Amino acid sequence: MSSVTVRVPAKVNVQLSVGPLREDGYHDLVNVFHAVSVFDEVVAKESESITVSVAGDWADQVPVDDGNLAIQAARALAKHAGRTYGAELVIHKSIPVAGGMAGGSADAAGALVACNELWGLGLPLEDLMEIAADLGSDVPFSLLGGTAVGTGRGERLSDVPTGGQFHWAFAVAQGGLSTAKVYAECDRLRETAGVEVPWPQLSEPLLAALRTGDAEALGAELSNDLQAAALSLRPDLSDTLEAGRRAGALGALVSGSGPTCAFLAGDADHAEHLADTLSHLPTCRTALAAHGPVPGPRPS
Numbered sequence: 001m002s003s004v005t006v007r008v009p010a011k012v013n014v015q016l017s018v019g020p021l022r023e024d025g026y027h028d029l030v031n032v033f034h035a036v037s038v039f040d041e042v043v044a045k046e047s048e049s050i051t052v053s054v055a056g057d058w059a060d061q062v063p064v065d066d067g068n069l070a071i072q073a074a075r076a077l078a079k080h081a082g083r084t085y086g087a088e089l090v091i092h093k094s095i096p097v098a099g100g101m102a103g104g105s106a107d108a109a110g111a112l113v114a115c116n117e118l119w120g121l122g123l124p125l126e127d128l129m130e131i132a133a134d135l136g137s138d139v140p141f142s143l144l145g146g147t148a149v150g151t152g153r154g155e156r157l158s159d160v161p162t163g164g165q166f167h168w169a170f171a172v173a174q175g176g177l178s179t180a181k182v183y184a185e186c187d188r189l190r191e192t193a194g195v196e197v198p199w200p201q202l203s204e205p206l207l208a209a210l211r212t213g214d215a216e217a218l219g220a221e222l223s224n225d226l227q228a229a230a231l232s233l234r235p236d237l238s239d240t241l242e243a244g245r246r247a248g249a250l251g252a253l254v255s256g257s258g259p260t261c262a263f264l265a266g267d268a269d270h271a272e273h274l275a276d277t278l279s280h281l282p283t284c285r286t287a288l289a290a291h292g293p294v295p296g297p298r299p300s
């Protein structure tokens, strides 16, 4: 095989409950991930060494050196296999960068799947999941896709059954937010408020809404403990959330660490309408309509 192509979805977190700060600098989570139809494409071609190039709207914001998560993923896979391998990785980016939709994690997951195939390693998903967890907390879910609950720092996953498709609009903000800074702001706000941080609990009404495919019920149950921190760092996002609610979204929240905002729609037409409305906001770089859940990356 001389070239392998995979498509990897972005995510939105339909529940993100953040526990107290751990000694290792991470937080224990209840993190309900939902993969949506905004895809990066990762191509792995035969080559002497591991390199990456990036094309698409967001290309200028993505490192092409050792800081690129796809390169780190390919190296980690070669190390796991105990051999020196090469791959020319070509990423076509559609997932907003530093937007809270796990774009870098998607590229890392795509590189793992594509190189596993290119190099004929045949490693099972469980092995790739272990390598993924070392690359970042979101990378295991980017391999899995669908809808899943993540505990620990978000890397320990179990599938969540869903009934039917949900339709979304995403308001992509100007600029990005650093995930580490948003978690740090969450800690700061909690310390200032002097509240005891409860252990995160999975929402049963949320699971029921996902299982039955009830968009109205899901809209009412969306929650994100990082939202206050993202709004504290980017106050303009409240205007975006408010605009989406006024336009009839069934639910509105910051996606993960932000600054992308996610809006649940009643159907595909409603999602297109919301995206069109949001795209005209001064706070918004662009807006996308998408649906979920969608599967994780598979080689072709």
Ligand SMILES: C[C@](O)(CO)[C@H](O)COP(=O)(O)OP(=O)(O)OC[C@H]1O[C@@H](n2ccc(N)nc2=O)[C@H](O)[C@@H]1O
Residues within 6 Å of the ligand: 013, 016, 025, 026, 027, 028, 029, 031, 100, 102, 105, 135, 136, 137, 138, 139, 152, 153, 154, 179, 180, 183, 256, 257
């Ligand atoms: C906000 C989310 O996107 C929600 O899915 C994730 O929790 C972030 O996952 P990620 O981008 O893969 O994050 P990582 O690369 O593992 O960690 C980046 C930084 O985020 C913070 N971090 C991340 C995950 C976690 N459970 N607790 C944390 O406090 C830590 O400061 C860490 O140094």
Ligand SMILES: Nc1ncnc2c1ncn2[C@@H]1O[C@H](COP(=O)(O)OP(=O)(O)OP(=O)(O)O)[C@@H](O)[C@H]1O
Residues within 6 Å of the ligand: 061, 062, 063, 067, 068, 069, 070, 091, 096, 097, 098, 099, 100, 101, 102, 103, 104, 105, 107, 108, 138, 176, 177, 179, 256, 257, 258
């Ligand atoms: N392949 C990649 N694509 C995008 N960013 C990358 C990649 N590799 C490394 N990075 C770096 O990672 C930073 C975070 O990018 P990313 O798009 O993954 O953020 P995010 O979507 O907010 O992450 P998450 O939702 O997992 O917290 C970027 O600013 C960039 O410097």
